[in-house]
Amino acid sequence: MKKLKYSDITPENYYINRRNFIAGSAVFSSMIASGLTQNEAEASISQLSPNSLQEITNYNNFYEFGTSKTDPAKYSKKLTTIPWQLEVDGLTNKKGIFDLEKILNNKQLEERIYRLRCVEGWSMVIPWIGFPLKKLIDQMDPKNEARYVAFETLYRPDEMRGQRYKILDWPYVEGLTIEEAMNPLTFLATGLYGKELPNQNGAPLRLVVPWKYGFKSIKSIVKISFTSEQPKTTWSAANPREYGFFSNVNPNVDHPRWSQATERVIGEGLFGQRRKTEMFNGYEKEVGHLYKGMDLKKHY
């Protein structure tokens, strides 16, 4: 596969109009790698027309910068993302603290156009740049007992003003089973729309798990550890009855206080129609096997 540079991807003046946006070729090869034929990949991608950069960077849930969706764009400029270090801990043979630059050095960047479904009942489509999490995990050489991967966001209240209020138990933490983490769809993003990741979208390194509600896709990651026990995750610790460890997108399992059957499509304006939420956010073919025989009402 050809190594994609930011400049190789659609020029900005072209993608500003999202209707005209055409997916780069890299995404097709990545879909093939996940077991789809070219035709299937094209079919499922052609339905996804990305939101504009303006929408993607001005409608964010990133409570580290404030609880309003416009706060992250307003207050994240201060965040220092260079230098950035990633700590690797737990059940691995490669414990240590690594410079992000070094980690990215040997990674081929590719583009993935994914729908992001928020637990609040809205969705948008984002053209990410990054690499599969699996590539990093392979490199980190986890031990056989490692059954889960835990992630942690930066804690730096002087740059992240939202962390000065204890609305959540900082630092933000998330987790996946090792099988989920190794799935070809699970992605670490370092950019979007062919550019470096904007701070409000989780710079410089964030997780993207497209079949789970958005809050699972943890932002500004500083630590990854391998564990044998299911790790703590911030939202399910804050409210275990409402947010589970798995948090897979599922139109048949409602949030206790609101329906998950439909979603508002961001960017459709005042007269936009609701869209029916799909099982696993439309990625059932790729990830359904991970949950075979599991009671999804119980393991929400």
Next chain:
Amino acid sequence: MIFSRSIKNYRILGLYIILLTPIPVYFYLGLKNRLGPDPVKFLEHKYGELALIFLILTLSITPLLKIFKVNLIKYRRCFGLVTFYYVFSHILIYLIFDIGLSLDLLVSDLKKRYYIIAGFISFMLLVPLAVTSSDKAVKRLSPKTWKRLHKLVFIALSLSIIHFILLSKTWTIELLTYTLATMIILLLRIKYKKYRLIFFNIFNS
């Protein structure tokens, strides 16, 4: 009810216009797609939040007079009706733009969603209050009945704040502020006398 007949006073008419202006202005910005990526939620939340703020302001007017001797009573009806128009706009955005006039969604929301139920009852309680806002209505009902009827506003306020709490993911600063204001307003209304009676009974038993 519309602006009520008592607008002989140009100051009050001006107040109505100023306080209601945000409704069409925000709606116009929404039509022009200038309210950010999600104009439906923006309008729904903005109208709803302003409704709650005006409800709290309306109910602060009496305590303001009793405790601080600041008399704004002649503006109270105006604030109350302005509240109602914000609530009404909020509900129209929900019905028309959020659920797209889908009866199915409305029915399932009203059956299962506690925050929708709380909000809807609160609105239903405000309707008779808005309808009986004129001087004529006060006379027709007799002031005593009118006063008793309008005590429903405290139930509407409680349900509104419950509606807001139930749809929030966390306790934001705004939510805390409105909840605190609501609690102060409700506590001020509980008659001091009653309290004394209760304490008296406890100590004598």
